Amino acid sequence: MLNESDLLALGITLKLAFITTLILLIIGTPLAWWLSRSQWRYRFLLEAIIALPLVLPPTVLGFYLLLMLGQNGPLGGLLQSLGASPLAFSFSGLVIGSVVYSLPFVVQPLQDAFSAIGHRPLEVAATLRASPLDRFFTVVVPLARPGFLTGAVLGFAHTVGEFGVVLMIGGNIPGETQVVSIAIYDHVESLEYSNAHWLSGGLLLMSFLMLLAVYGFNRRFRLVRHAS
Numbered sequence: 001m002l003n004e005s006d007l008l009a010l011g012i013t014l015k016l017a018f019i020t021t022l023i024l025l026i027i028g029t030p031l032a033w034w035l036s037r038s039q040w041r042y043r044f045l046l047e048a049i050i051a052l053p054l055v056l057p058p059t060v061l062g063f064y065l066l067l068m069l070g071q072n073g074p075l076g077g078l079l080q081s082l083g084a085s086p087l088a089f090s091f092s093g094l095v096i097g098s099v100v101y102s103l104p105f106v107v108q109p110l111q112d113a114f115s116a117i118g119h120r121p122l123e124v125a126a127t128l129r130a131s132p133l134d135r136f137f138t139v140v141v142p143l144a145r146p147g148f149l150t151g152a153v154l155g156f157a158h159t160v161g162e163f164g165v166v167l168m169i170g171g172n173i174p175g176e177t178q179v180v181s182i183a184i185y186d187h188v189e190s191l192e193y194s195n196a197h198w199l200s201g202g203l204l205l206m207s208f209l210m211l212l213a214v215y216g217f218n219r220r221f222r223l224v225r226h227a228s
Contacts, residue, residue, distance in 0.1 A: 008175045009180050014160075016094055033110075050108075053103065062168025066088055094169065094179075106155040157210055180199055180203060
């Protein structure tokens with residue numbers, strides 16, 4: 001069964017995943033839209049930077065984030081000079097690390113969804129005198145719903161499963177920065193396999209149900225589009 005420490009870790013993990021996913025959708029949507037429409041010749045450089053967490057070891061990314069956010073780092077030192085606490089080993093630091101680490105899992109599905117829309121629907125809306133903002137929310141967003149759902153679910157699930165980044169930048173402070181993945185590691189290290197089974201099984205079931213919902217929704221969306 002789950003003890004009080006496990007429940008705290010679960011609560012921190014879900015809170016971190018919700019906040020991270022919301023931030024990623026806010027910053028990832030305009031970024032993905034620009035990437036899908038831009039003709040900038042060096043766009044591939046930005047795409048490579050965004051995709052870097054896909055291939056970079058999490059501990060490497062977490063290490064450099066720790067250097068940046070620590071009290072001797074550029075951002076952490078600036079905050080300390082202003083009287084604020086450094087972001088390293090704090091929940092706010094976990095959010096920053098999670099946003100950076102999960103960014104490609106949200107941006108890429110959105111970029112693919114935006115690119116698949118093409119120019120024709122927007123041109124038709126423009127002939128009806130719809131403003132660019134109106135075209136985006138009334139044409140692009142409905143047509144890109146599968147991309148939004150896929151990006152949100154992947155960003156959420158990826159944040160829940162983080163280990164290396166959150167351990168490097170947040171440490172393992174129970175009730176503050178200890179997330180489920182770290183709690184599972186602690187249980188295994190202490191040979192407490194029963195607790196590890198409960199947490200691991202819960203994450204396994206949750207991840208499967210989220211992916212099941214994504215694939216089911218995308219399949220239904222494709223069928224509706226083909227029928228219309």
